[in-house]
Amino acid sequence: MVLPLPEETLLEMYWTMLLSRRLDERAWVLHRQGKIAFHISAIGHEAAQIGAAYAIRRGYDWVAPYYRDLTLMLALGYTPREFMLSLMGKKGDPCSGGRQMPNHWSLKRANVISHSSPVATQTSHAAGIGLAIKLRGEDKVVLTTVGEGSTSQGEWYEGVNWAAVHKLPVVFIIANNLYAISVRQEQQMAVANAADKALGLGLPGVSVDGMDFLAVYEVMKEAVERARNGGGPTVVEAKVYRITPHSSDDDDRSYRSREEVEQFKRRDPLLIARQKLERAGILTAQRVEELEQRAKETVEDAVRFGESAPYPSPEEAAFPVYAEDARYA
Amino acid sequence: MVLPLPEETLLEMYWTMLLSRRLDERAWVLHRQGKIAFHISAIGHEAAQIGAAYAIRRGYDWVAPYYRDLTLMLALGYTPREFMLSLMGKKGDPCSGGRQMPNHWSLKRANVISHSSPVATQTSHAAGIGLAIKLRGEDKVVLTTVGEGSTSQGEWYEGVNWAAVHKLPVVFIIANNLYAISVRQEQQMAVANAADKALGLGLPGVSVDGMDFLAVYEVMKEAVERARNGGGPTVVEAKVYRITPHSSDDDDRSYRSREEVEQFKRRDPLLIARQKLERAGILTAQRVEELEQRAKETVEDAVRFGESAPYPSPEEAAFPVYAEDARYA
Amino acid sequence: MPEITLIEAIRQAMDEELARDERVVIIGEDVGKRGGVFRATQGLYEKYGPQRVIDSPLAELSIVGVGIGAALYGMRPICEIQFADFIYPAFNQIVNEAAKMCYRSNGEWTVPMVIRAPYGGGIGGGLYHSQSVEAFFAHVPGLKVVIPSNPADAKGLLKSAVRDPNPVLFFEPKKGYRLIRGEVPEGDYTVPLGKAKISRQGADLTVVSYGMTHYYALKAAQVVAAEGIETEIIDLRTLLPFDKETLLQSVKKTGKVLIVHEDNLTGGYGAEIAAFLAEHAFTDLDAPIRRLAGPDVPAVPFSHPMQDWFMPNAEKIATAIRELAAF
Amino acid sequence: MPEITLIEAIRQAMDEELARDERVVIIGEDVGKRGGVFRATQGLYEKYGPQRVIDSPLAELSIVGVGIGAALYGMRPICEIQFADFIYPAFNQIVNEAAKMCYRSNGEWTVPMVIRAPYGGGIGGGLYHSQSVEAFFAHVPGLKVVIPSNPADAKGLLKSAVRDPNPVLFFEPKKGYRLIRGEVPEGDYTVPLGKAKISRQGADLTVVSYGMTHYYALKAAQVVAAEGIETEIIDLRTLLPFDKETLLQSVKKTGKVLIVHEDNLTGGYGAEIAAFLAEHAFTDLDAPIRRLAGPDVPAVPFSHPMQDWFMPNAEKIATAIRELAAF
Numbered sequence A, B: 001m002v003l004p005l006p007e008e009t010l011l012e013m014y015w016t017m018l019l020s021r022r023l024d025e026r027a028w029v030l031h032r033q034g035k036i037a038f039h040i041s042a043i044g045h046e047a048a049q050i051g052a053a054y055a056i057r058r059g060y061d062w063v064a065p066y067y068r069d070l071t072l073m074l075a076l077g078y079t080p081r082e083f084m085l086s087l088m089g090k091k092g093d094p095c096s097g098g099r100q101m102p103n104h105w106s107l108k109r110a111n112v113i114s115h116s117s118p119v120a121t122q123t124s125h126a127a128g129i130g131l132a133i134k135l136r137g138e139d140k141v142v143l144t145t146v147g148e149g150s151t152s153q154g155e156w157y158e159g160v161n162w163a164a165v166h167k168l169p170v171v172f173i174i175a176n177n178l179y180a181i182s183v184r185q186e187q188q189m190a191v192a193n194a195a196d197k198a199l200g201l202g203l204p205g206v207s208v209d210g211m212d213f214l215a216v217y218e219v220m221k222e223a224v225e226r227a228r229n230g231g232g233p234t235v236v237e238a239k240v241y242r243i244t245p246h247s248s249d250d251d252d253r254s255y256r257s258r259e260e261v262e263q264f265k266r267r268d269p270l271l272i273a274r275q276k277l278e279r280a281g282i283l284t285a286q287r288v289e290e291l292e293q294r295a296k297e298t299v300e301d302a303v304r305f306g307e308s309a310p311y312p313s314p315e316e317a318a319f320p321v322y323a324e325d326a327r328y329a
Numbered sequence C, D: 001m002p003e004i005t006l007i008e009a010i011r012q013a014m015d016e017e018l019a020r021d022e023r024v025v026i027i028g029e030d031v032g033k034r035g036g037v038f039r040a041t042q043g044l045y046e047k048y049g050p051q052r053v054i055d056s057p058l059a060e061l062s063i064v065g066v067g068i069g070a071a072l073y074g075m076r077p078i079c080e081i082q083f084a085d086f087i088y089p090a091f092n093q094i095v096n097e098a099a100k101m102c103y104r105s106n107g108e109w110t111v112p113m114v115i116r117a118p119y120g121g122g123i124g125g126g127l128y129h130s131q132s133v134e135a136f137f138a139h140v141p142g143l144k145v146v147i148p149s150n151p152a153d154a155k156g157l158l159k160s161a162v163r164d165p166n167p168v169l170f171f172e173p174k175k176g177y178r179l180i181r182g183e184v185p186e187g188d189y190t191v192p193l194g195k196a197k198i199s200r201q202g203a204d205l206t207v208v209s210y211g212m213t214h215y216y217a218l219k220a221a222q223v224v225a226a227e228g229i230e231t232e233i234i235d236l237r238t239l240l241p242f243d244k245e246t247l248l249q250s251v252k253k254t255g256k257v258l259i260v261h262e263d264n265l266t267g268g269y270g271a272e273i274a275a276f277l278a279e280h281a282f283t284d285l286d287a288p289i290r291r292l293a294g295p296d297v298p299a300v301p302f303s304h305p306m307q308d309w310f311m312p313n314a315e316k317i318a319t320a321i322r323e324l325a326a327f
């Protein structure tokens, strides 16, 4: 097996996926404990996100993510402590100062733009960033993500069309987990692969096994390089599965069978990554144990940090409506 | 040459195209004379429209048209006199009672729904009508049209997607005349044919020479039959050319060369139809003369009728805002 | 009469309308097997099947656009927008199409449809699961806008909406879905659109409200009643067209008006009520027309202290009542 | 100072801003070779090239969405919506995205952009080329809304809008594009956002307006002046945020207010002004607050008699002034 990245990098990728998983699981527990109001999970999506994250120049390229992108955000430098601030609506939440629901990302220092809840609105923002990059003659790339359900929005279509027409340096990822809450892919679109939508827009579209972080990395690398070199945008569909319910508000038993969920759990992206890395001789059971221990400590530290952080004061809610009263403007 | 339709029908199609052309030319003259405020032309689109009109069961199937569809409307029974009422904003305009600009069709007796100016909004209406037809188990078909520029709207994408997902009996025509006012196809989309958009939506897409009424008829016939027999929707792109400026408000010299226009005029759909029918022995120079004479008289009669018709009274503008005060509700 | 929740009343209305009229269909995201994210359509898919309760693609524009098309053909669609915050992609279809269809076709084509959407904050939903959007639509001739404040009205108003020949926006105070309970007549009845209800009689001042803030206003009225302030509470129920007569009569009696809503103040729905009264009840007024509304920030923040800061509640209303009564 | 038309002033502002700041780009339908359907961008494509003056696909949602993205990256886009009537497909992007970006990111991300659109009727445009849409946006915190009434203001306000760090909606009275002429200072100057202008002094009553109806109001004021009625005319210029101080001072002086706009009455922009004054200038008011607005029908009809029935004009305003003065 020829490794596409240095060992150290591969371990870092594994670590980030693991950390994401443990933070995510902890969020579910916090929700059950009544300590947080809401969580929307990345479990099952980690490989697709880490593969994408490592294909771009993090901190240099720009990112317009969606709510499932916890792993991607961690790879971009969002810290577990920060995640807990966001989850708990505490002061210092770097995404929104507690204004938005958790998992509504924004991280200016890492070129991650703020996104909202209405799905796919970030798609045209990504195109606009790509346009600005192109107009300025820079070599940055924009990465943007949505779920497969969200590609039904005219929002998505129009944004991708702009990028295709103007050959903008944007990679449009579709995290296809088969469901939009309860609505299955077949009720959402008449194409077999969400990536097929690219055919109608005149840009390349690739589908990839999103449970395999290296497969995603390879496909993404190609798309990112093409974008960086003036070759224009690409649609990349990562076939994943949402192993948890849609969010902490959802109960998925009404719309999908337990068997289906179990079947996909056997393709857990974390497991696949571990097996690959073990087979390549990079990871050992002992090393995994160490990483698990470190993850546990990191998560504990983050939770403690979050719990002891203060809430924003009520009056902070009055600002900043306009850039004039913004701290950073 | 095997004729796909009875001679009589072919002559009727030619007559309708001719009548449309002469009415349309007259509208331009009326505009220059300051007798009407606005005109938006079908010249160059006649063959595509007549081919489509004769592929459906007129008066039985449903139609959601766009503003260039004068020929289609005439084929559906909209009369020259009615057209003049619409053009002049006179009382009795069957489309809107003078409320809408000319060429904003509606003709309830012919199952033509009312459309507006914002482009592509009728696309999802067509899908909704298709849904209702399917839910009721009827065998009607819906025909809807837009220009190629309008397919850039999320409106268009979403409507077609619905029809594809639910296999609705709708035919989506794209009249591709290369321009959306001044914006050329290449600035609008990255695909070579507008029909290629169907690939991304999972339904058949066909491009056809829209200057040849029989070619359009054949392609449309197939699409309509598929729709009627439960085979689902089709996108049909008719490659046409708008021989006039976009509308009476436009001046096309800033964005396209006179040579280009002249070149396309050589493929005038009326000319092609005449040649085909002459070659098939259906039409003679003399017959054309007669038809021209009849068209002239019909147009004159319509203009006289329109000019002598009264305007709506000002107070009519107060109604009907709600169905309760509608005459027909 | 059985006591049920607001959302049960809404579900009952849809259930009965689906049974009554086969032209009625429900279209929306997750309305099928999932029964809606708030369970408003729970059980309806099982009862009426996928031909009547239709899971749409995730695309509001076409939920409404397809609904309009179906309505033109003779169906009576009830379109669900999962949260009012997500109605804007359909704005063009609602404002340029549904609202103008009857007028622009000189009455030839009409759009009998209902668009249901849960609105309002106080449920930890943050900026995009808390919005109040009624002001945008109550400005548009051709639309009707309805907001119920209690189960009995909700059922009767929703039935009227379904049977109305016009496009009706039906906004439901989601915080009240399970919180607000009340007796609801069994079986078929309607509550007419366009008629306000005086839900409390009083001579000192008039509070005009609807939906969730009406619920708080009633509580506030109880509190200040103990202090001797007699509040008349008007539940508008229909925001467009609104019941001018009831407003004018109440103001003639009390001379003072407080308008309460949760949407932000500037250009909010309350502005129209205030403007109407400032013109047509001017000589009856003994005090400035007061509006108590959400603050002029983009929407309700997520974090609790900030959310509480935003939300109107019984206490804030009571304070405003006391101030106005003392004018 | 040279006299130029409203549209020339707008073009001049864009030309000078494009020259001043290379971050400024124009995005819209037919803004390139065609120079815009009203010729607002005529010559700019030739002067600044396709990198600065960009013909978009026919899709308003993404005109604004792409503009937002470019603004986030540091550009200063001027997005043109060909007619205000076509702005609704972009409603979600404007209201949920541009307006809320600064707030939702706690000030980390801002959207410095201008959205220009011609609005208003009287030009034979029918239902969909005549709409006034300001009320929808003047309700949304995070946006600024500007409507100029004359060339000098238009140039200075548009420059302020381009330099403003927020999303600014700039609605242009299209009927006045060539009709309204005026002296315009050459070269660079700005007119501040948020400041109204008293365009005529008078003690008998205050007329509040903006854009095209302000133009008519000035004409009406001349007519009634001959009859001895002295009207104070306020040109709001910025509708959000609006200039409360100027309004309050004028009403203190005159005691009577007439608000005029072309958009339909119910829930129109005038409601906010009326409501604001009914609360904050109550004791200064000697008469009901009067609104003269377009009728509550879906939009301006095409046919001339019906269009004229719809449109406010100097005569209708003069009549309303006389009535109010006589109160």
Ligand SMILES: Cc1ncc(C[n+]2csc(CCOP(=O)(O)OP(=O)(O)O)c2C)c(N)n1
Pocket: A068, A117, A118, A119, A146, A147, A148, A149, A150, A151, A175, A177, A179, A180, A181, A242, A246, C029, C058, C060, C082, C086, C089
């Ligand atoms: C415009 C809009 N409509 C509805 C919703 C409610 N909603 C939130 S997530 C979701 C499903 C998204 O599905 P998909 O795009 O497949 O992403 P996934 O959650 O499966 O990753 C829906 C309907 C929303 N957020 N925005």
Ligand SMILES: Cc1ncc(C[n+]2csc(CCOP(=O)(O)OP(=O)(O)O)c2C)c(N)n1
Pocket: B068, B117, B118, B119, B146, B147, B148, B149, B150, B151, B175, B177, B179, B180, B181, B242, B246, D029, D058, D060, D082, D086, D089
């Ligand atoms: C939503 C919307 N935006 C802009 C316009 C203005 N407009 C009218 S026609 C047109 C061009 C349409 O081009 P296309 O769809 O190719 O049709 P064609 O006129 O070429 O037949 C434009 C931009 C409109 N009517 N609707």
Ligand SMILES: [Mg+2]
Pocket: A147, A148, A149, A175, A176, A177, A178, A179, A180, A181
């Ligand atoms: Mg999904």
Ligand SMILES: [Mg+2]
Pocket: B147, B148, B149, B175, B176, B177, B178, B179, B180, B181
């Ligand atoms: Mg075209």
